[in-house]
Amino acid sequence: MGKAGEKPVLIREDGRRHDGRLPNELRPIRMEVGVLNNANGSALVEFGKTRVIAAVYGPREPQPKWIAMPYRAVLRVRYHMAPFSTSTRKSPAPSRREIELSKVIREALEPVVMTEMFPRTSIDVFVEVLNAHGGTRTTSLTAAALALADAGIPMRDLVAGVAVGKVDGVLVLDIDEVEDMYGEADMPVAAAPSLGQITLLQLNGVLTKEEFEEGLKMALDGIRKIYEMQKRVLREKYMKIKPEV
Amino acid sequence: MGRLDEIVDKKVTPGDEICVIEEFMAGPGTYEDERGWVRSAYIGVTVADILARTVAVKPYVRVPELPRKGEYVYGVVVHVKDEYAVVRILSSATGRRFRDYYTGIIHISQASDKFVRSLFDAVREGDIVKARALTTRIPVNLSIREPRTGVVVAFCSRCGALLRYRGGKLVCPECGNVEKRSVSAEYGVLKGLI
Numbered sequence: 001m002g003k004a005g006e007k008p009v010l011i012r013e014d015g016r017r018h019d020g021r022l023p024n025e026l027r028p029i030r031m032e033v034g035v036l037n038n039a040n041g042s043a044l045v046e047f048g049k050t051r052v053i054a055a056v057y058g059p060r061e062p063q064p065k066w067i068a069m070p071y072r073a074v075l076r077v078r079y080h081m082a083p084f085s086t087s088t089r090k091s092p093a094p095s096r097r098e099i100e101l102s103k104v105i106r107e108a109l110e111p112v113v114m115t116e117m118f119p120r121t122s123i124d125v126f127v128e129v130l131n132a133h134g135g136t137r138t139t140s141l142t143a144a145a146l147a148l149a150d151a152g153i154p155m156r157d158l159v160a161g162v163a164v165g166k167v168d169g170v171l172v173l174d175i176d177e178v179e180d181m182y183g184e185a186d187m188p189v190a191a192a193p194s195l196g197q198i199t200l201l202q203l204n205g206v207l208t209k210e211e212f213e214e215g216l217k218m219a220l221d222g223i224r225k226i227y228e229m230q231k232r233v234l235r236e237k238y239m240k241i242k243p244e245v
Numbered sequence: 246m247g248r249l250d251e252i253v254d255k256k257v258t259p260g261d262e263i264c265v266i267e268e269f270m271a272g273p274g275t276y277e278d279e280r281g282w283v284r285s286a287y288i289g290v291t292v293a294d295i296l297a298r299t300v301a302v303k304p305y306v307r308v309p310e311l312p313r314k315g316e317y318v319y320g321v322v323v324h325v326k327d328e329y330a331v332v333r334i335l336s337s338a339t340g341r342r343f344r345d346y347y348t349g350i351i352h353i354s355q356a357s358d359k360f361v362r363s364l365f366d367a368v369r370e371g372d373i374v375k376a377r378a379l380t381t382r383i384p385v386n387l388s389i390r391e392p393r394t395g396v397v398v399a400f401c402s403r404c405g406a407l408l409r410y411r412g413g414k415l416v417c418p419e420c421g422n423v424e425k426r427s428v429s430a431e432y433g434v435l436k437g438l439i
Contacts, residue, residue: 040309040344059309060345061383068383112259114276114286118311120383149259152308154286156276157260194260195278231258234288238305239256 007182010167017179019048023172026162026222031142031233033150041151045143048176049133054143055126056151062122073118077106079140081129101137102127108141108161108190108200114154123153134177135163141190141200146230150237159199160226161190164215166207171215173222187212189219193227252300253293257285263300269293274302309344312337312378312385317394319435320349320387322372327363328353332387338375340436348384351376355388357395357427367427373398375429395429 010018017023027048036042039055046052062068062076079102083092094102105127113123125147127140138161145159165175167183180186185205191198207215252264263275263283271277272294274287285291287304294301312318317338324331332349336342351374356367367389368374375397376387389395399408401417401424408415408424410432415424 041306058345059311061348118309121311149288150306152287152304152306154274154276154308155259156278156284156286158258192260194262194284231261234258235256238288 008178010179010182011170017167017172019176021172023170024218024221026174026225027176029226029229031146031229033146033233033237039147039151041147041149041153043143043146043150045139045146047135047139047142047174049131050135050139050176051129051131052136052139052143053128053130054140054147055128056123056144056147056153057126058123058151059118059121059153060124062120067122068120071119072115073113073121073123075106075110075113075115075123075125077102077109077125077127077144079105079127079129079137081132081136085129085132101140104200104202105137105141105144108159109144109148111197111199112145112156112159112192112195113148114156117154123148132177134175134180135188137200138162138188138190142226142230146234149234157192157194157197158227158230159190159192160223160230161188161200162219162222162226163188164219164222166205166211166215171211171218173218185211185215187215187219189216189223191220191223193220193224249293253291255291256289257291257302258288259284259286261285263291263302269298269300272297272299272301274304274308275300310341311381311383312343312347312349314378314381316378317375318349318378318385318387319373319375319397322351322368322370322374325364325368325370327365330356330364330368331384332374332376334376334378334385334387338436349376349378349387350384351387351389355379355386355390358390361427366425368396369399369402369424369426371400372396372426373435375431389427389429392430395432396426397429397432397435399424399426399428399432 030046032044035044041056141161164187165183166185187203190200271283285302289302289304320332320334330351333346334349379386403422404420406419
């Protein structure tokens with residue numbers, strides 16, 4: 001996070017945002033699965049300048065053993081920001097924020113992962129933020145869901161996430177770092193679109209009831225688009241190389 | 246059969262609707278949601294079993310597998326006590342490596358079909374055993390009672406050399422030490438692993 005300097009023009013006169021996007025427009029998104037050789041599943045996701053890599057290991061025997069649960073697998077998530085991911089160096093030690101985001105991401109994934117199929121094991125998800133430019137938790141969640149599917153772990157649905165913000169009184173989709181820093185509100189949302197279930201909803205700042213409802217609708221529309229991209233990238237990876245088995 | 250074509254041979258990702266349970270019930274790789282839809286749990290292709298009226302998803306990804314009940318597995322003995330031994334299960338006897346190791350236990354009652362006073366007479370630390378999985382829960386209960394199961398690779402407890410099976414005995418070719426084990430009829434054979 002940079003220092004709060006002069007506030008830039010967030011909404012231009014033509015109604016576009018500081019980077020030229022429309023209010024309900026996502027940043028350019030790039031996704032890739034199977035990027036790591038030694039992980040059971042992995043994915044790289046970019047939302048604009050935000051870049052996140054996720055790796056999944058397991059199900060394997062948990063260490064320490066006492067965390068094993070007799071009726072289901074434990075899902076462990078480590079969200080971590082690389083020291084070079086921010087403009088000023090970030091200490092590699094897990095901060096309060098990273099520990100909280102690990103928990104938030106884990107709880108957003110738990111409803112879709114069929115942990116009950118692998119009792120007494122652990123499924124470990126490692127999320128590394130390579131470049132932070134706003135919306136890292138939703139990017140991480142999108143990457144983690146892809147990596148889990150890539151690892152062959154049974155899932156009820158994929159999870160995709162996006163944040164909605166309010167800048168200069170306008171609701172905007174997929175806010176970046178600048179809009180987050182100078183905006184009035186930030187609302188990350190994640191959902192399992194096929195099941196129609198929201199698995200993550202946070203709100204930082206103030207929104208009226210009408211703004212909240214409008215913002216949630218925008219977020220869910222954005223999630224639907226990201227979800228289609230997730231499905232497309234999984235199809236491209238697995239179904240073009242091996243069209244029929 | 247227009248509807249069947251809509252269900253079968255479809256490329257799916259997790260969460261994709263396949264059919265409703267009145268059409269086909271949820272088979273392997275699928276699940277039933279609370280609204281009665283059968284959905285995919287994997288990236289794969291749908292296959293229907295017309296006789297059983299189930300639909301399954303054949304995964305394109307390598308799915309994680311745990312040792313199955315009754316399956317023969319290979320493992321390394323990591324710890325021995327008088328009454329039980331701890332085994333690190335690494336692969337199935339067909340040579341299919343598991344994603345990670347899983348812990349197994351050999352109890353003295355499952356060590357041999359003959360009387361065993363101490364499990365140190367059946368297995369030693371570092372031995373590779375072929376065993377049968379009796380349960381699927383971790384730690385997996387293992388049996389080496391059958392003739393084909395038991396120690397398949399053993400090392401001398403005095404000098405560490407690979408033991409040879411000669412005339413019904415395990416003999417160390419380096420120091421001549423003779424050791425006791427619950428030896429498998431397949432001693433020296435590691436099918437599919439090497």
